[in-house]
Each structure stands twice: as C-alpha cells, then as structure tokens.
Amino acid sequence: MSATSSTPAAPLLRIEGLHAGYGKAEVLSGLNINLPKGSVVTVIGPNGAGKSTTLNAIMGVLPSRGVISFDGQDLAQVSLEDRVMAGLALVPEKRELFTTMAVEDNLVLGGFKPMRQRVPQWRSTLEEVYTLFPRLKERRAQLAGTLSGGERQMLAVGRALMSRPKVLMLDEPSLGLAPLVVREIFRTVTQLRATGVSILLIEQNARAALEVADYGYVLETGAIALEGPASDLATDHRVIETYLGAKRA
Numbered sequence: 001m002s003a004t005s006s007t008p009a010a011p012l013l014r015i016e017g018l019h020a021g022y023g024k025a026e027v028l029s030g031l032n033i034n035l036p037k038g039s040v041v042t043v044i045g046p047n048g049a050g051k052s053t054t055l056n057a058i059m060g061v062l063p064s065r066g067v068i069s070f071d072g073q074d075l076a077q078v079s080l081e082d083r084v085m086a087g088l089a090l091v092p093e094k095r096e097l098f099t100t101m102a103v104e105d106n107l108v109l110g111g112f113k114p115m116r117q118r119v120p121q122w123r124s125t126l127e128e129v130y131t132l133f134p135r136l137k138e139r140r141a142q143l144a145g146t147l148s149g150g151e152r153q154m155l156a157v158g159r160a161l162m163s164r165p166k167v168l169m170l171d172e173p174s175l176g177l178a179p180l181v182v183r184e185i186f187r188t189v190t191q192l193r194a195t196g197v198s199i200l201l202i203e204q205n206a207r208a209a210l211e212v213a214d215y216g217y218v219l220e221t222g223a224i225a226l227e228g229p230a231s232d233l234a235t236d237h238r239v240i241e242t243y244l245g246a247k248r249a
C-alpha cells in the first residue's frame with residue numbers, strides 16, 4: 001500500500017482478464033481490478049455495465065475465464081462455499097434476506113453451518129455485529145420482512161459479516177435508501193475498513209462511493225474505462241459530467 005515502496009504488496013484480491021456472461025452474450029470482456037488489503041475500492045458505472053456480473057463471477061456463482069486470485073490463491077477450481085470459508089462475502093443488491101425469519105435467525109444463518117463449526121466464536125461475532133448496528137440488536141426478534149429499507153441493508157451487511165470475511169463485497173448498498181440512511185451505511189463502510197476488512201463497493205451513487213473509497217474504477221459495457229485514486233476520479237471532468245452531475249447524495 002505504501003506509495004514509496006519499490007515492490008508494492010500483492011493485492012488481496014486480484015482480477016485479471018476476467019470474461020463472463022450469460023449464454024453466448026459476453027458481459028465482461030477482460031476486466032482488471034485490484035483490491036489492496038485494508039482498502040475500500042469502488043466500481044462505479046451505468047446500469048447494465050456488468051457490475052453485479054463482476055461480483056457474481058468473483059463469488060463463483062457465475063462461470064468465468066481469467067484470473068481471480070484471493071490471498072495468493074487462484075480461485076478457478078474453488079467452490080462457492082470454499083470461497084466463503086476462505087474469506088469472501090457478498091451482500092447482494094436485492095439483500096436476499098429470509099423475510100419470514102427473525103433478525104437474529106438471519107444473522108445466525110449468515111454464519112452458516114460449516115462456518116459455525118470452524119469459528120466457534122460466532123456468538124461473539126454476533127455481538128460485534130450488534131455493536132456495529134445497535135438497531136439490529138433492538139430488533140433482534142422482529143421479522144426481517146418488516147424492517148425498513150435501511151435496516152434491511154444493515155441486516156444484509158451484518159449477515160455477511162457473520163462469516164468473518166477478509167473481503168466484503170457490497171452490491172449497490174445505497175439502492176433505494178434515503179440520503180441520511182445512505183450516509184449511515186457508508187459510515188459503516190469506513191468503520192469496517194478500520195477493523196481491517198477490505199471492501200469492494202459496487203455503486204451507482206458515484207458521489208457517495210468516491211467519498212468513502214481509496215481507489216475507484218469506472219466500468220462501462222464490460223470493460224474498465226477509467227481508474228485512479230478516488231479523490232482524483234471525483235474531480236475528473238469525465239466522471240463529473242457523466243456520473244456526478246449536480247445531484248447530491
């Protein structure tokens with residue numbers, strides 16, 4: 001991470017020449033993304049650019065070609081479950097909560113069975129999640145389907161944290177949330193980085209994402225159109241014209 005180091009540390013997550021798609025339709029055409037340890041990296045871009053596809057390929061729920069290397073390990077032959085065990089966690093765009101189950105049951109299921117066996121301290125992880133999101137603790141017995149939009153997003157993040165990930169991937173966490181709630185969620189991103197979690201943040205809300213990220217990529221029709229330190233991207237005229245506009249989060 002040090003800018004002065006002659007041999008920069010290998011990124012925790014390295015995506016190189018990634019191709020993925022659906023049937024014959026190729027969506028990603030040779031993507032390169034690096035996530036250094038302890039950083040927040042954002043991928044911004046328009047609808048349909050391939051942002052969710054990128055995360056699905058990294059998780060292994062979608063077949064892909066190219067290199068996905070995590071913590072020095074090539075994930076090509078690694079199953080979804082083993083990717084979670086290795087330390088990858090995804091908060092999907094649709095949150096995908098168990099709506100008819102209580103908040104706490106959603107969290108406990110997030111530390112899914114093999115993980116609970118391997119990580120016997122899951123109860124203390126649950127307390128850590130409650131410390132991060134006191135509102136979830138207050139509502140631990142409430143059905144997930146009755147939570148507000150912001151609380152659902154907190155629960156989706158909390159559930160992913162139950163597997164004690166090294167890398168947390170967030171797919172449009174601000175989607176459908178009021179500006180104040182977006183701020184709260186992005187504050188959490190900063191708090192998590194401070195605890196050592198590395199974060200890959202997919203967002204359409206470019207302004208909020210670039211404020212919280214260290215580095216950013218602009219993804220357009222399956223390829224990286226622009227990349228750089230987030231503060232540079234936030235002042236780049238192409239990003240301003242296309243993604244920042246006059247709207248404030």
Ligand SMILES: Nc1ncnc2c1ncn2[C@@H]1O[C@H](COP(=O)(O)OP(=O)(O)OP(=O)(O)O)[C@@H](O)[C@H]1O
Binds near residue numbers: 050
């Ligand atoms: N299951 C699927 N089957 C076929 N095509 C798909 C499927 N999922 C996504 N696509 C297509 O792949 C392209 C990229 O979709 P993707 O969801 O990755 O974009 P995105 O950048 O995340 O967009 P958004 O910001 O709107 O969520 C789109 O053209 C979409 O229609």
